[in-house]
Amino acid sequence: MAxxxxxxxxxxxxxxxxxxxxxxxxxxxxxxxxxxxxxxSETHIDALRTVQPFAKGKTGYNVSGYxxxxxxxxxxxxxxxxxxxxxxxxxxxxxxxxxxxxxFTPRVVERWGLTYDMVSATNPQIIAAYQxxxxxxxxxxxxxxxxxxxxxxxxxxxxxxxxxxxPIGLGTNxxxxxxxxxxxxxxxxxxxxxxxxxxxxxRIECAQLESSVCPLGPAIFDYTANGxxxxxxxxxxxxxxxxxxFKCAPLSPGSSAPADEQWIAIACFSDAEWEALVEGMGVxxxxxxxxFGSAPGRKAHEEELEAGISxxxxxxxxxxxxxxxxxxxxxxxxxxxxxxxxxxxHLKERGYYVYLDHPETGRSxxxxxxxxxxxxxxxxxxxxxxxxxxxEYVCREILALSDEEVADLLVEGVLQ
Amino acid sequence: MPEQLPSALDDxxxxxxxxxxxQYCTKLLADLGADVIKVEPPSGDPVRDLxxxxxDEADGQxxxxxxxxxxxxxxxxxxxxxxxxxxxFERLAxxxxxxxxxFEPGYLDGLGLGYEGLARIRPDxxxxxxxxxGQTGPHAHYKAPDIVGVAMGGIMWxxxxxxxxxxxxxxxQGFISTSIVAAAGTLMALYHRDIHGEGQHVDVSxxxxxxxxxxxxxxxxxxxxxxxxxxxxxxxxxxxxxxxGAYECTDGWVFGYVGTPGGAPWSxxxxxxxxxxxAEDLTEEPYLEFCRDLGVRTLVEMFQDxxxxxxxxxxxxHVDDVVKRFIAARGKWEVYEGGQRRRLLIGIVSTPEDxxxxxxxxxxxxxxxxxxxxxxxxxxxxxxxxxLAETPWAVRRRPPLPGEHNAGVFLDELGVxxxxxxxxxxxxxx
Numbered sequence: 001m002a003x004x005x006x007x008x009x010x011x012x013x014x015x016x017x018x019x020x021x022x023x024x025x026x027x028x029x030x031x032x033x034x035x036x037x038x039x040x041s042e043t044h045i046d047a048l049r050t051v052q053p054f055a056k057g058k059t060g061y062n063v064s065g066y067x068x069x070x071x072x073x074x075x076x077x078x079x080x081x082x083x084x085x086x087x088x089x090x091x092x093x094x095x096x097x098x099x100x101x102x103x104f105t106p107r108v109v110e111r112w113g114l115t116y117d118m119v120s121a122t123n124p125q126i127i128a129a130y131q132x133x134x135x136x137x138x139x140x141x142x143x144x145x146x147x148x149x150x151x152x153x154x155x156x157x158x159x160x161x162x163x164x165x166x167p168i169g170l171g172t173n174x175x176x177x178x179x180x181x182x183x184x185x186x187x188x189x190x191x192x193x194x195x196x197x198x199x200x201x202x203r204i205e206c207a208q209l210e211s212s213v214c215p216l217g218p219a220i221f222d223y224t225a226n227g228x229x230x231x232x233x234x235x236x237x238x239x240x241x242x243x244x245x246f247k248c249a250p251l252s253p254g255s256s257a258p259a260d261e262q263w264i265a266i267a268c269f270s271d272a273e274w275e276a277l278v279e280g281m282g283v284x285x286x287x288x289x290x291x292f293g294s295a296p297g298r299k300a301h302e303e304e305l306e307a308g309i310s311x312x313x314x315x316x317x318x319x320x321x322x323x324x325x326x327x328x329x330x331x332x333x334x335x336x337x338x339x340x341x342x343x344x345x346h347l348k349e350r351g352y353y354v355y356l357d358h359p360e361t362g363r364s365x366x367x368x369x370x371x372x373x374x375x376x377x378x379x380x381x382x383x384x385x386x387x388x389x390x391x392e393y394v395c396r397e398i399l400a401l402s403d404e405e406v407a408d409l410l411v412e413g414v415l416q
Numbered sequence: 417m418p419e420q421l422p423s424a425l426d427d428x429x430x431x432x433x434x435x436x437x438x439q440y441c442t443k444l445l446a447d448l449g450a451d452v453i454k455v456e457p458p459s460g461d462p463v464r465d466l467x468x469x470x471x472d473e474a475d476g477q478x479x480x481x482x483x484x485x486x487x488x489x490x491x492x493x494x495x496x497x498x499x500x501x502x503x504x505f506e507r508l509a510x511x512x513x514x515x516x517x518x519f520e521p522g523y524l525d526g527l528g529l530g531y532e533g534l535a536r537i538r539p540d541x542x543x544x545x546x547x548x549x550g551q552t553g554p555h556a557h558y559k560a561p562d563i564v565g566v567a568m569g570g571i572m573w574x575x576x577x578x579x580x581x582x583x584x585x586x587x588x589q590g591f592i593s594t595s596i597v598a599a600a601g602t603l604m605a606l607y608h609r610d611i612h613g614e615g616q617h618v619d620v621s622x623x624x625x626x627x628x629x630x631x632x633x634x635x636x637x638x639x640x641x642x643x644x645x646x647x648x649x650x651x652x653x654x655x656x657x658x659x660x661g662a663y664e665c666t667d668g669w670v671f672g673y674v675g676t677p678g679g680a681p682w683s684x685x686x687x688x689x690x691x692x693x694x695a696e697d698l699t700e701e702p703y704l705e706f707c708r709d710l711g712v713r714t715l716v717e718m719f720q721d722x723x724x725x726x727x728x729x730x731x732x733x734h735v736d737d738v739v740k741r742f743i744a745a746r747g748k749w750e751v752y753e754g755g756q757r758r759r760l761l762i763g764i765v766s767t768p769e770d771x772x773x774x775x776x777x778x779x780x781x782x783x784x785x786x787x788x789x790x791x792x793x794x795x796x797x798x799x800x801x802x803x804l805a806e807t808p809w810a811v812r813r814r815p816p817l818p819g820e821h822n823a824g825v826f827l828d829e830l831g832v833x834x835x836x837x838x839x840x841x842x843x844x845x846x
Contacts, residue, residue, distance in 0.1 A: 005612065006605050007604050007605070007608035007611075016564075022687070024628065028600070030419055032604055047677040047678065050637070051632070052632065053632055053635050053639045054834045056640055056795065063634025065638065065639050066631075068635070069628070083681050087770060091424075098800040101632070106623055115613075120638075127844075134776050135776065137779065137780065138775070138780050139775050139776060140756070140776035142756075143756040143776075144677070144678060144759060144761055146673070146677070146678030146679065148660075148671065149672075149673050151671075151763075152670075152765040152766065153671075153752075153763040153766055154771070155765055155766045155767070155768060155770075155771050156586070156768065157669075157765045158669075158765050158766060158767050158768075159586035159768075160579065160583055160586050161575070161577070162576075162580050162583070165663040166649065166664070167662050167669050168576070168577040168648045168662055169587055169649060169670065169671070170660075171574040171575045171647060172574055172575075172584070172630070172631040173631065174556065174571075174629060177629040177631065178597065178625060178626070178628060178629050179592075179593065179596065182593070182597055182599075182600055182817075183596060183802050184597070184782065184802065185800040186448075186599050186603060186802070187804055189604060189607060190424035190607075190804065190807060191424065191601035191804060191806075191807070192425075192426065192607060193603070193607055193610060194422075194424035194807050195607065196610060196611075200806055202805045202806035203804075203805040204802060204803070204805070205803045205805075206801065206802040206803075207780070207802075209774075209777070210732075210780070210782055210801060210802070211777050211801045212802060214800075215492065215587065215589060215592040215593075215799040216480045216586065216587050216768070217587075217632070217797075217798035218827050219586070219587060219768045220783075220798050221483070221796075221797065222468040222469075222480055223769050223772050224772055224783060224795065224796035225471075225480055225795050225796070226471060226480075227468050228468070228767045229767050229768055230767075230768055232586070234580075235563070238467055239466070239467070245581040245584075246581075247581070250485055258645040259643040259645055261645075263567075263573075263581060263677060264567075265563045265566075265572065267561050269561065269565065275437075287449075289743050293640070313607070320670040326558045326559065329559065331559040331560065331561050331564050332559075332564065333560075333563070333564035333788055334567060335566070335568065335572050336569070336570050337573045337633070337644075337645070338573075338630055338636065338637040338643065338644065339637045339643055340570075341627060341630070342634065342637055343764050345834075346554050346555040346556075346623075348621070348625070349552070349553045349554060350550060350552060353627075355594070361639070364639055365626050365634060365638040367628040368624070368825065369632070370600070370601070370624065370625060371597050371598065371600065371601030371604070371618055371619065371620045371625075371683060372550070372619040372620075373601065373604060373605055373617075373618055374616045374619070375608075375614060376605075376608050376616065377546050382845065384648075404622055412700055
């Protein structure tokens, strides 16, 4: 079959990023056709390579599912940027690239000569995207935000969860996976288009603080316009009742293990949806009470109403329940764990998860392309690279070094 | 307001038919300079009725939720379900590069305005469809408010304390994430069109968008059949660990991630406690040695040698209590800024007020003033997600009133006769 043209075919990306926000963005560029060289170093290892899960029975830098899922389809170059020759080679890679990306801290970017002044001197047309935590100027410029620190700073912890709990957050480094890589991808694509029209590159700064705060805009706006400090309020929504997750029968009868819990999310936004839910529950007496007959009445007695629903779902299997409720026009969805996500028939039919053979992990699942283009569908073209897998290839084919030069650099510890 | 800034998208017209799930997508395009025309039903976009409201006045012009999603856009009203409305939309669609919609799959096809129909009018059109489950598959027609998306997309399972139901993330995170992915998909298709002249249909699913935000959960099940469950503040850490998690201060909370890669080691926190006279018995053995390089690796070692696990956990709990007492006596900004100056991974748990007053965001003038003559006020809007040096993000105009640009778009740009427009208005088409 003839290879289809992908939108970014011919676009070259120098990916000097690590952890989540940078590598995911660059992976999406690779998925739609760009040639992406991921620059790493054994002396400055991407911590994700050291974090579980590791493929069953395997250890080392190449078997982390966390790392691998964000780096499919990239070429991997190891380069010690603490050496002068390493920094020179970095500039040669910049000269080759259309897009440069980094989420290193401003201090490290400066130390390694990767500031916009430096990279644009090497390549005036470069699109250089920086993802500092806080921005390249300002009093908190050098504050750190790895791991779970950015999520509380940007407001998610204060606003998530139930009021009787502390600000525990969302259980993940939430903005790292869609919000920050996604915003950066948008900025890069806009800049690529502008460059195509005008020949001009530019500097992009996607400060993760600013990018992550945007999705909480309504809460910030409520403060600046009304002076109200919103609090966390659990799972409710002012204009929907019910609007919550309801516990179903455990996966193994009688089990109380967390992994055996099953939940269904149910929400009603209108009288019609509520009436359909009541029908679905078999019109129990409690639900016929006149106080549940209007939206304000349901909201006023929300706790009682949700207790009634919980009692009804407690011995049900959530998938069948979801199918029945959706068929009746009631918004409902199983609260799926990763186990259910991987087995989800709908996702399977759409081919969302992609299974790739990797030399060290064997076959494993990757998140597929984030969006689908009908005529130029993106593809994960290769599994995540081994650390330094393409160092010699990149040196010869992209940086145009001779075999002798490569051998010398290897001996000098520049390519590690 | 700055309408004449250089823009990456100033030659692009977008028709915005989208509901809540897609309006942040079109906002992103509009704030980068695209001419985004909202096509609202004659009764107005129902999202205009959602709280919170300016001064709590429940009025379709005053929804802060809606205003935040609709900066830089224009608005026309038009009833797609009436034949005259459809004809008018077709004239508009002939001028559009991009259409963004979020109807149930097949709805626009039923009106003759699906991808095939639009491509007959405008062969290189890009149609971006933003829905809960995408255009195909057995769940394509499921109703998908945000809560259903975050449930079926795997992120709700991971959020919350084990004693509570799984948590719904605040402020429609499923919708926002899907919009971000939709904007990226739209620009990817636009870049392809610029080169090859070919439009296409972009299919974006909330469920698929959110999957990657499960962090390591999907891979853990795939590789090890090990299930990550919601674990409150600890995330991936299996036990109570000093310096990790939420700590209460005199005036709020901070959140620590001390002892993990990327920040100063635990010994730095110990030094801080010592300098402030708050280290208690951590300066003595066995704690002194224990705290020096306390980190995630300590845990790995403890779990490898189960015989020492009980004692290890006791020590962890004691150290954690000392940290709790230290932080409880201080203010949240003091702990945040003081900790960060020592390169300790500690963050303030910001309230919306803290964000509005954050010195970094203020220095960078993140909040963005937008004049609202109809309110007689200038409102401070949430600001840019990114800064492009040559083609800046900007709020190019305040969000529109319903149908504010009917005359400009229909009369001036499409050349509809004034009499015809009057007839359409009388017939309830616009």
